[in-house]
Amino acid sequence: MSSVLDTDHGVILYLENLSVSFSGFKALNELTLSVDDGELRCLIGPNGAGKTTLMDVITGRTRPDSGRAYLGQRIDLLQEDEATIARLGIGRKFQKPSVFPCLSVRENLGLSIAGNRSPWQAMRYRASAAERERLDELLVTSGLADERDRAAADLSHGQKQWLEIGMLLAQEPRLLLIDEPVAGMTPQEVERTAQLLRSLVPERSVVVVEHDMAFVRSIARRVTVLHEGAVLMEGSMDDVQADARVREVYLGESC
């Protein structure tokens, strides 16, 4: 076991034959998928295709019945709990904005800055000059520099989503998993979010689950289509939209 993230072979996330079933229902069915280091990948698929379950398995929230999941070459994700996986470098953005409403924007980001995770360290923590600088950068990146002292509860829906992405970035993750970032956003907010996500690669790798096809087209080079817990196909957005099976299971039903 090594906890050093090793991407020598250019792969950041490798999943093999993952299966998860909930009382008979196969949420994931022998799913195999790999994501390259520095890639921005979109996952699409109809409801119940297993997208959220897949995120749950990668982040340690759900244990698969069988299969393997590796971060880089060596880190076996199935051996670790959520907090450890987060510290190893996977950040997760939930579908609903998940920020701390009673804390200010600054405090939300401050809590997320990597390091000092034990109660004892937290008790003695004082932000260093470098961390304050980092915090200012994050405020700019997430477009919330003017809102820094507002309580997160008072932000708009879009701003909360950006704050949460900013919180993920503060953890200095190598891989970000982002669940439906633009649901409920105005067109301007969608555009701003697309810019933000594109700016994250290739320093980091990003996996986005999204229903909005225009948005997927605007950010992703490679798209993976999930259906009934397995990969149906993988390719460019044009390939995906041209594929007859995809039309049948997905595009036909939602477009």
Next chain:
Amino acid sequence: MKWIAIPPDRAGRVTVLVLVAAAVLVPLASFLPADSALGLSSYTVSLLGKYLCFAMLALALDLIWGYAGLLSLGHGAFFALGGYAMGMYLMRQIGDRGVYGNPELPDFMVFLDWQSLPWYWWGFDSVYFALAMVLLIPGILALVFGWLAFRSRVSGVYFSIMTQSLTFALMLAFFRNEMGFGGNNGLTDFKDIVGVSLQSPQTRAGLFAVTALLLALIYLGCRVLLETRLGRVLIALRDDEARVRFLGYSVASFKLVVFVLSAMIAGVAGALYVPQVGIINPGEFQPLNSIEIAIWVAVGGRGTLHGAMLGALVIALAETILTGSLPELWLFALGGVFLAVTLFLPRGLMGLRSTS
């Protein structure tokens, strides 16, 4: 980043100031003749001291409920355990002045025909040992209980029910004579504390002053602690536990730290309570007592510490007045207050302050 500020805010400064002033003025007033305008009888001094112990207990509960979102309905157990540790020391101080005059054994053990002191009473002759136990026994129980509960991610109402069961189980255990803690009579007939008589007005004034000052100190300490990143993490996990976990924090260890700390504060409150009321018995473990603590905190307002303390004082005072004049109405009044607060003042008395 302004994460450490002493004293924290205006309400915090007022709280500390009031407690320090009380620590000086109440003992002074008790040395005036009891029938003069400002004089306080030593009974009143001990009654006020008892209220402050309740305030400390409310603070302990608010620390975990108001900040970390953990509603313990068994906090009376930690209070009673601290009280028993102090009570055991006070029993050893009686020496051979008991009814049976046995220099080795407390009266109730002589009565049960025990020949020697059980091993778990060893060491309680020493005040330092007893004070250490006041912290350690509640602390260790909270550590073990909390570790099991938080590791298995027991939270919300299930956590409340488990803490309630904990105090109920301890009550049943302490009622048994064979436990060696005096059965349903508990520990009482105390004579001295650190060599001075518990009955003397000076001792009572001293106990009051110690209680008020310790409460001020603990309050200040908790406020400072909550201003650190640890405090932010607690508030964060109260509001969105999953997010905290996915940020890489071990939620269980943060809960454990604050739960143990809170149990120790409750233990200190119990240890200060026993010499001022002169008795500790298994009734203190009653689930009802623990529920009442939650009412104090809810009435005062969660998540400020001083709100919880104020709630405890208000309700305890009302209890003294009402149980004196209309004893049969007290529980109805308590229930009514709780309902009214839940319906009309969700943020308690502290909510009144910030809206006005």
